[in-house]
Amino acid sequence: MLQLEEKILRDGRALNEDVLLVDSFLNNQVDAPLMAEAGKAFAEAAKGLGITRVITIESSGIAPALMTAMALGVPMVILKKSTSRILNDDILQTEVFSFTKNAAYQLTLKKRFVLPGDRVLLIDDFLARGEAAQGASKLIEQAGGSVAAIGIVIEKAFQPGRALLTGKGYKVISLARVSKMGEGFIEFVEADA
Numbered sequence: 001m002l003q004l005e006e007k008i009l010r011d012g013r014a015l016n017e018d019v020l021l022v023d024s025f026l027n028n029q030v031d032a033p034l035m036a037e038a039g040k041a042f043a044e045a046a047k048g049l050g051i052t053r054v055i056t057i058e059s060s061g062i063a064p065a066l067m068t069a070m071a072l073g074v075p076m077v078i079l080k081k082s083t084s085r086i087l088n089d090d091i092l093q094t095e096v097f098s099f100t101k102n103a104a105y106q107l108t109l110k111k112r113f114v115l116p117g118d119r120v121l122l123i124d125d126f127l128a129r130g131e132a133a134q135g136a137s138k139l140i141e142q143a144g145g146s147v148a149a150i151g152i153v154i155e156k157a158f159q160p161g162r163a164l165l166t167g168k169g170y171k172v173i174s175l176a177r178v179s180k181m182g183e184g185f186i187e188f189v190e191a192d193a
């Protein structure tokens with residue numbers, strides 16, 4: 001998505017070789033028209049996959065996921081991050097470790113918002129090591145759905161997330177793929193949409 005790459009070059013900042021700051025349009029402030037375009041791009045790339053539901057992880061995945069759900073005309077469901085395990089018949093949880101934040105959390109799905117047979121487009125803001133996407137996919141599958149594709153706004157292509165997910169047979173659709181970054185430069189490889 002050329003418009004997204006241009007935005008990253010204009011308003012993003014590589015804090016170091018690993019972390020890309022995009023707080024002005026994705027993480028803290030949200031560029032709604034850009035998210036609408038991201039939603040259309042995901043919807044177009046997922047055409048023909050029979051998506052029945054868009055699922056995301058709070059909080060920064062919500063904006064692009066909502067726009068994608070709107071473009072596809074399907075419901076959007078949010079996986080929450082909980083600090084503790086909850087014992088409840090309607091809740092599915094799995095532990096996810098974030099290497100970026102060096103902390104673990106309980107990824108939490110309310111089961112009744114995934115129906116058996118649902119074909120899910122999972123959306124998240126960043127793909128780093130793929131831990132969050134892998135945990136989310138596990139919960140969706142436990143609830144009886146299948147993950148038809150995983151849509152990522154910004155993939156850090158120099159980290160192993162894509163290899164982990166494609167190795168497990170998931171289709172990854174990234175709108176921007178950062179191959180290398182550092183002080184004053186951000187480089188891309190070809191994106192999926």
Ligand code: G4P
Pocket residue numbers: 018019020021022023027057058059060061097098099100101125126127128129130131132133156161
């Ligand atoms: P992984 O799931 O692919 O293994 O990624 P990881 O745990 O390392 O990432 C955890 C959090 O850090 C996620 O946010 C992710 O969006 C964010 N993140 C990872 N790399 C970057 C980066 O280079 N720049 C920015 N801005 N964020 C990054 P989160 O904890 O889910 O936060 P939020 O969704 O509540 O904002």
